Amino acid sequence: MPTTTKDALAAALGADNVRNATDADAVCGVRPQWVATVDGTESASAAMKIAAEHGLRVVPRGSGSKLDWGAAPTQVDLLLDLSAATGIVEHAAGDLVVHALAGTPVAEVDETVRAAGQQLAIDQPLPTATVGGVIATGTSGPCRHLFGGVRDLLIGITVVRADGTVTTAGGKVVKNVAGYDLGKVYTGSFGTLGVITEAVFRLHPVAAEHRWISATTTDPSTAGELADAVRHSQAVPSAIELNRAEPDGPITVCAQLEGRPSATHDRAAELAATLGHGADVLEAAPEWWGRHPFGPDGIGLRVAVEPAKVPHLLTAVRDAAGDLPATVRGAAGLGVLHVGLPGDADPSAVADLVTALRDRCGYAVVERAPLPVLAEIDPWGPVAPGLLTLMRRTKDQFDPEHRLAPGRFVGGI
Amino acid sequence: MQATSIETERSTLDQVVRRFRDVLPPDSVITDPQQRRTYECDGLASHRVVPAVVVLPDTAEQVRDIVRICAEHDVPFVARGAGTGLSGGALPHSDGVLVVTAKMRRILEIDLDNERAVVEPGVINLDVTRAVSGQGYYFAPDPSSQQVCSVGGNVAENSGGAHCLKYGFTTNHILALEVVTPDGEVVELGGPVREAPGYDLLGAFIGSEGTLGVVTKITVRLMRTPEAVKTLLAGFPSTDEAGAAVSAIIADGVTPAAIEMMDALAIEAAEQAVQCGYPEGAGAVLVVELDGPAAEVEHTFAEVQRHCEAHGAFEIRVAADDHERAMIWKGRKSAFAAVGRISPDYIVQDGVIPRTALPEVLGRIARLSAETGVRVANVFHAGDGNLHPLVLFDDSEPGAGERAEEVSGAILDLCIEHGGSITGEHGVGADKVKYMGRMFTADDLDTMQRVRCAFDPAGICNPGKLFPTPRLCGEAPGRRRGVHPLTEAGLAEQF
Ligand SMILES: Cc1cc2nc3c(=O)[nH]c(=O)nc-3n(C[C@H](O)[C@H](O)[C@H](O)COP(=O)(O)OP(=O)(O)OC[C@H]3O[C@@H](n4cnc5c(N)ncnc54)[C@H](O)[C@@H]3O)c2cc1C
Ligand SMILES: Cc1cc2nc3c(=O)[nH]c(=O)nc-3n(C[C@H](O)[C@H](O)[C@H](O)COP(=O)(O)OP(=O)(O)OC[C@H]3O[C@@H](n4cnc5c(N)ncnc54)[C@H](O)[C@@H]3O)c2cc1C
Numbered sequence: 044m045p046t047t048t049k050d051a052l053a054a055a056l057g058a059d060n061v062r063n064a065t066d067a068d069a070v071c072g073v074r075p076q077w078v079a080t081v082d083g084t085e086s087a088s089a090a091m092k093i094a095a096e097h098g099l100r101v102v103p104r105g106s107g108s109k110l111d112w113g114a115a116p117t118q119v120d121l122l123l124d125l126s127a128a129t130g131i132v133e134h135a136a137g138d139l140v141v142h143a144l145a146g147t148p149v150a151e152v153d154e155t156v157r158a159a160g161q162q163l164a165i166d167q168p169l170p171t172a173t174v175g176g177v178i179a180t181g182t183s184g185p186c187r188h189l190f191g192g193v194r195d196l197l198i199g200i201t202v203v204r205a206d207g208t209v210t211t212a213g214g215k216v217v218k219n220v221a222g223y224d225l226g227k228v229y230t231g232s233f234g235t236l237g238v239i240t241e242a243v244f245r246l247h248p249v250a251a252e253h254r255w256i257s258a259t260t261t262d263p264s265t266a267g268e269l270a271d272a273v274r275h276s277q278a279v280p281s282a283i284e285l286n287r288a289e290p291d292g293p294i295t296v297c298a299q300l301e302g303r304p305s306a307t308h309d310r311a312a313e314l315a316a317t318l319g320h321g322a323d324v325l326e327a328a329p330e331w332w333g334r335h336p337f338g339p340d341g342i343g344l345r346v347a348v349e350p351a352k353v354p355h356l357l358t359a360v361r362d363a364a365g366d367l368p369a370t371v372r373g374a375a376g377l378g379v380l381h382v383g384l385p386g387d388a389d390p391s392a393v394a395d396l397v398t399a400l401r402d403r404c405g406y407a408v409v410e411r412a413p414l415p416v417l418a419e420i421d422p423w424g425p426v427a428p429g430l431l432t433l434m435r436r437t438k439d440q441f442d443p444e445h446r447l448a449p450g451r452f453v454g455g456i
Numbered sequence: 457m458q459a460t461s462i463e464t465e466r467s468t469l470d471q472v473v474r475r476f477r478d479v480l481p482p483d484s485v486i487t488d489p490q491q492r493r494t495y496e497c498d499g500l501a502s503h504r505v506v507p508a509v510v511v512l513p514d515t516a517e518q519v520r521d522i523v524r525i526c527a528e529h530d531v532p533f534v535a536r537g538a539g540t541g542l543s544g545g546a547l548p549h550s551d552g553v554l555v556v557t558a559k560m561r562r563i564l565e566i567d568l569d570n571e572r573a574v575v576e577p578g579v580i581n582l583d584v585t586r587a588v589s590g591q592g593y594y595f596a597p598d599p600s601s602q603q604v605c606s607v608g609g610n611v612a613e614n615s616g617g618a619h620c621l622k623y624g625f626t627t628n629h630i631l632a633l634e635v636v637t638p639d640g641e642v643v644e645l646g647g648p649v650r651e652a653p654g655y656d657l658l659g660a661f662i663g664s665e666g667t668l669g670v671v672t673k674i675t676v677r678l679m680r681t682p683e684a685v686k687t688l689l690a691g692f693p694s695t696d697e698a699g700a701a702v703s704a705i706i707a708d709g710v711t712p713a714a715i716e717m718m719d720a721l722a723i724e725a726a727e728q729a730v731q732c733g734y735p736e737g738a739g740a741v742l743v744v745e746l747d748g749p750a751a752e753v754e755h756t757f758a759e760v761q762r763h764c765e766a767h768g769a770f771e772i773r774v775a776a777d778d779h780e781r782a783m784i785w786k787g788r789k790s791a792f793a794a795v796g797r798i799s800p801d802y803i804v805q806d807g808v809i810p811r812t813a814l815p816e817v818l819g820r821i822a823r824l825s826a827e828t829g830v831r832v833a834n835v836f837h838a839g840d841g842n843l844h845p846l847v848l849f850d851d852s853e854p855g856a857g858e859r860a861e862e863v864s865g866a867i868l869d870l871c872i873e874h875g876g877s878i879t880g881e882h883g884v885g886a887d888k889v890k891y892m893g894r895m896f897t898a899d900d901l902d903t904m905q906r907v908r909c910a911f912d913p914a915g916i917c918n919p920g921k922l923f924p925t926p927r928l929c930g931e932a933p934g935r936r937r938g939v940h941p942l943t944e945a946g947l948a949e950q951f
Contacts, residue, residue: 135810135812136707137703137706137707137810137811137812138810138811138812138841139706140810160709181651183651191624191628192651194656194659195624195628202903204903208899208902208903209899210897210899210900210902210903211896211897211900212900212903212904214875214876214877214895215810215875216808216809216810216840216841216875216876216877216880217840217841218616218620218625218808218837218840218841218842218877218880218881219808219876219877219879219880220613220614220616220625220663220877220879220880220881220882220883220884221877221878221879221884221888221892221895221896222884222892222895222896222900222901222904222922223660223663223664223904223907223908224614224627224659224660224662224663225660225903225904225907226659227627227656227658227659227660228655228656228657228659228660228907230656230659231653231654231655231656232655236655247711248709248710248711249709250709251709271569274571275568275571275680276680277680277682277683277749278749279680279748279749279752302748302749302752303752303755303756306749306751306752306754306755307752309751310749310751310752345651347649347650347651347652348649349570349648349649350569350570350571351569351570377650377651378649378650379649379650379651404649405647405648405649405652406649406652406653408653423653423654424653426653426654427643427644429637429641429642429643429644430643430644430645430654430657431654432641433637433643433657433910433911434654434655434657436909436910436911436913437655437657437906437907437910438655439910440906440907440909440910441903441906452654453653453654
């Protein structure tokens, strides 16, 4: 009978798949004791059963590209590494559906389905981001304007609960209302409700032609008018993005159209003509398209307003940025934008900016920042009390001992 | 024993009614047995229960007061919108309160700048579109019942419609909900600002069939009315050819707004009822609709026509104007009711299969029908594999009802066998509770019920729906195996 925790993990997963953690495995500065590598649902369940028996706090990891997003965990004993849980279980091309293991890079899923003229409409500029990581962080790119975010594309999910139980919600058909839509609850839950091990997504056909209509102005309200004009037009844009490299610099508004050959170009030309402000039709997206305005060592905020209030957001950032070289970029059509800052920006200045934006916008989340910034400010910000109560009760139901990514989420969940 | 417990319930209900009269106008509290009977079923008339009390609140505050009173007295309650549900979701509780939203029909705000509207739960689905169509906007979810069903009911059922192939379901068109939770708190889920952090409880609530609380306010997303719409009707020799045409259209990268199929028996019924003039002698018809920017629609329409011809369509009709388009849809939309003309009784089934399994499953249904002598008419959303087999029978014939039930259940088993779902839009309600265990494991269901316990620890919100066996929420979850200790001790029952 194995006696120590590591022996128990090794007995369940094989000695090669369990090792002592190093500094490189730290999660927001918190170092786990062990790292266990699992290759699928069954082994993840075996690992979680041992973790439950031994009372281990667990943080799941995909490729680790965004392990420092969210708040620092209060403690971690076991890092559950899903990077070996890879593979496409099924690509049902005729049904426009794909089923993949959680550790599979999204780029690999997309590459596979593109061979059939289809796409997984989750823009992911990072080659390593995994299916599980993308669901857990709920990240999305420009084309969610038309196709919806991860929550809207996810139709089935397999999750290993804190006690090791394997559970599935949804299925592999797009239309399905049997039971609660748990896929949405897991989306953006930052590993606090369960370990995602498999997912089924709906796919979309890849359009034959893409065009971008781009216009630049220095005035926030003109930028807002441009975005509104595209949003309310008959052009059915698949994305409306905006980029402002400096807090009071020029603002580029760029919309993406897609569809049948030549018809799309004609639509783009028509839209550009009605927009004015020197709007141009581009044959390729601008280089900033679909990328965060912050690098792996930078500071990234997500700030949102109602779509018609984008100028308000731009002005709020300009007013509150002070000397901080803030870049604003993101979904002008949805009112959800990112603010990028250099990683060495003064932590208290960053905290002041975030507080000011929380006062003036819908919310401001620190998606990622170095530890000194996290020490200054709660990355999530406030959640309405009644709502937070429901979220806490949800956490208590799924993970009564609070062993999954403790402290990572809103309100200290 | 029995008598005492009934008496206790009576006196509790009397107290509850007295408290209701303090917070509601007199005509909003219905205790008269005759009037209560009006609410004994929803659109699924085979399940009937007379509610103990019916209340018709005017405002969200009244709903909150009602729910608080129920919570204090541990009395179950059920929300009801227009009562058109087809799964018995709004089936009342005999010792409980039925909360009817019929008076809550105000459109509170229209904000076209942000493409949204805020409505009360009793607002009729089509009235949302009517309120904004003049300005070139509409509310996309369009169940066939859209002229009568409520937006609150749509939210609870995550209703679909003919156009969900392209535009998704109710869940894709709701930005925020104000809900009264079963412990009487008013909480806003979601909000006018997108992608707010925290668990997506809005996503969990939509489609929860009235088991997580009562919706009092709904922020819906409005969409621009498409620039162009083109509708085509194609007649095929059989469902096989029609199915092949559907596959070819999808494989070509076309996403029509809708692709609907009807088989010969369904066509016959619709023809008798509304004289929609569908192609004579057709073994199947497809209704295909494209919408979007005019240039795209023109282009794609030619391809759709070509695919239909290539797969054996012997007649193709293109609607020249709104009237012709309405006639094409009339046949499809009246199909359920029309079946009443060719059969005294019928069951409307709702199941989903992967679209590629259509030929196989339709073949199996035909065989099942031949073997049992039970006629089945097929009307369905072919684009997303959502079948609505209409199982025909004559209740005056001994055993006929039971045979129809068996065939109807066997069709659901076929859906599960092919990796599909037991419901695509009508919900589980009271009707399909027993099938949930065939589609999901006990652990899957237990996990779903954890959300239920987070919202409704006392289990008083629409109990008995959706889940075959209720979970006891009080215990520490996750550890139990086997018989629940409270059950073993004779202190609680699980049924
Ligand atoms: C437009 C855009 C631009 C972006 N640019 C960048 C960029 O420049 N640099 C960058 O680093 N990222 C960028 N991202 C984000 C990145 O793609 C996501 O953070 C990615 O989803 C992380 O995936 P991962 O596999 O690396 O997850 P990880 O980093 O390993 O984990 C992320 C989080 O998810 C949890 N988690 C992971 N797997 C699971 C699982 N199976 N079950 C439960 N929880 C799990 C972890 O505990 C952690 O909280 C961008 C995204 C977008 C949309
Ligand atoms: C002829 C016909 C055609 C139909 N076609 C379609 C179709 O194409 N697609 C489709 O999806 N459905 C269809 N339906 C089913 C039905 O119309 C829908 O499910 C509709 O959304 C129900 O709305 P309702 O207001 O009638 O709800 P009800 O039947 O009153 O209630 C349905 C459920 O919603 C809950 N509920 C109602 N109001 C609230 C509230 N305010 N808060 C919380 N819970 C609430 C109830 O408790 C119940 O569980 C059809 C029905 C008929 C009769």
